[in-house]
Amino acid sequence: MPTTAEIHPLVDPWEDPLAVMDEIDRLKREHDAVILAHFYVDGEIQDIADYTGDSLKLARDAVSAKQSTIVFAGVHFMAESAKILSPQKRVLLPDLLAGCSLADSCPADSLAAYQADLRSKGHDFQTVAYINTTAAVKSLCDWIVTSGNAREIIDRVPQDKEILFVPDQHLGRYLMEVTGRKMILWPGACQVHEIFSIQDLLRAKRNNPNSIVMAHPECPRTVLEHSDFIGGTEKMRQFVVSLAEPRVLLVATEANMIHPLQKLAPQHTYIPVPGITASDGKTCACNKCPHMARNTLEKVRDCLKYGRPEMVWQPYFEKAKGVLERSLLK
Ligand code: 13P
Numbered sequence: 001m002p003t004t005a006e007i008h009p010l011v012d013p014w015e016d017p018l019a020v021m022d023e024i025d026r027l028k029r030e031h032d033a034v035i036l037a038h039f040y041v042d043g044e045i046q047d048i049a050d051y052t053g054d055s056l057k058l059a060r061d062a063v064s065a066k067q068s069t070i071v072f073a074g075v076h077f078m079a080e081s082a083k084i085l086s087p088q089k090r091v092l093l094p095d096l097l098a099g100c101s102l103a104d105s106c107p108a109d110s111l112a113a114y115q116a117d118l119r120s121k122g123h124d125f126q127t128v129a130y131i132n133t134t135a136a137v138k139s140l141c142d143w144i145v146t147s148g149n150a151r152e153i154i155d156r157v158p159q160d161k162e163i164l165f166v167p168d169q170h171l172g173r174y175l176m177e178v179t180g181r182k183m184i185l186w187p188g189a190c191q192v193h194e195i196f197s198i199q200d201l202l203r204a205k206r207n208n209p210n211s212i213v214m215a216h217p218e219c220p221r222t223v224l225e226h227s228d229f230i231g232g233t234e235k236m237r238q239f240v241v242s243l244a245e246p247r248v249l250l251v252a253t254e255a256n257m258i259h260p261l262q263k264l265a266p267q268h269t270y271i272p273v274p275g276i277t278a279s280d281g282k283t284c285a286c287n288k289c290p291h292m293a294r295n296t297l298e299k300v301r302d303c304l305k306y307g308r309p310e311m312v313w314q315p316y317f318e319k320a321k322g323v324l325e326r327s328l329l330k
């Protein structure tokens with residue numbers, strides 16, 4: 001795998017961000033490109049993107065985009081899914097090392113061995129994978145879900161089948177509760193959502209009486225139990241718009257999510273969880289995804305300029321394509 005220095009040969013810490021943005025606009029036109037940005041990347045990148053969204057919307061945007069090149073400011077599995085769903089397009093990821101702790105927690109060979117073991121013990125199941133997985137894992141699964149469509153997809157699994165849910169144990173447990181379906185859970189977790197401590201959350205609630213706690217279903221059960229609203233990133237946006245009065249919201253997800261919430265519904269006050277750690281009331285906002293943070297304006301510009309890193313089609317994408325299409329597009 002090439003090193004970051006090889007991929008980004010011209011990183012200059014003194015570059016003017018406005019000049020970089022102008023260059024991105026020019027390169028986008030020259031290369032017939034569109035920029036997709038997940039709600040967890042830096043706000044500045046979300047602001048220059050053509051489309052922002054959650055995992056589900058961005059996967060669909062990648063398919064419907066008319067441009068021949070997609071720059072995916074997100075993480076590896078997102079760009080990989082975009083390539084699988086649109087093989088004819090050139091898909092660029094600003095930093096090839098932008099991975100995902102959930103995807104890392106479920107290697108394809110371990111999953112295949114576990115599935116074989118379950119079958120040998122007489123389990124008759126379908127495998128449902130969170131989109132935060134590699135294509136090799138997706139190719140071993142029956143369904144792919146995102147936080148935005150998980151409930152409807154679970155409803156499509158025949159009632160007489162057991163469900164093996166991978167890799168996020170917290171999302172899986174939450175889905176068991178809301179769908180009433182029993183699931184065998186893979187023991188994976190997202191490093192960002194696992195970082196919230198219940199003490200931090202309770203302290204924030206105490207310091208902000210009448211606040212509303214919003215949590216992503218990737219959070220552990222202890223956090224969800226103290227939350228007023230549970231939903232993925234797009235559902236959080238819909239929720240804040242639905243509130244009639246200005247409120248204080250404690251946000252238990254990746255801290256960059258506050259950027260689109262603030263833009264959409266600036267009448268509310270958003271506080272990241274954990275927060276309120278300093279005596280001056282400032283929040284630490286230490287809940288940033290290190291993989292999403294690999295996306296920078298300069299890397300967006302450079303991948304457009306040099307046409308790399310590019311997601312390259314792999315033979316095993318073919319099987320993952322069928323699963324992704326029937327789960328996300330139908
Ligand atoms: P959503 O964007 O679907 O809410 O999921 C967040 C996430 O896990 C991104 O990696």
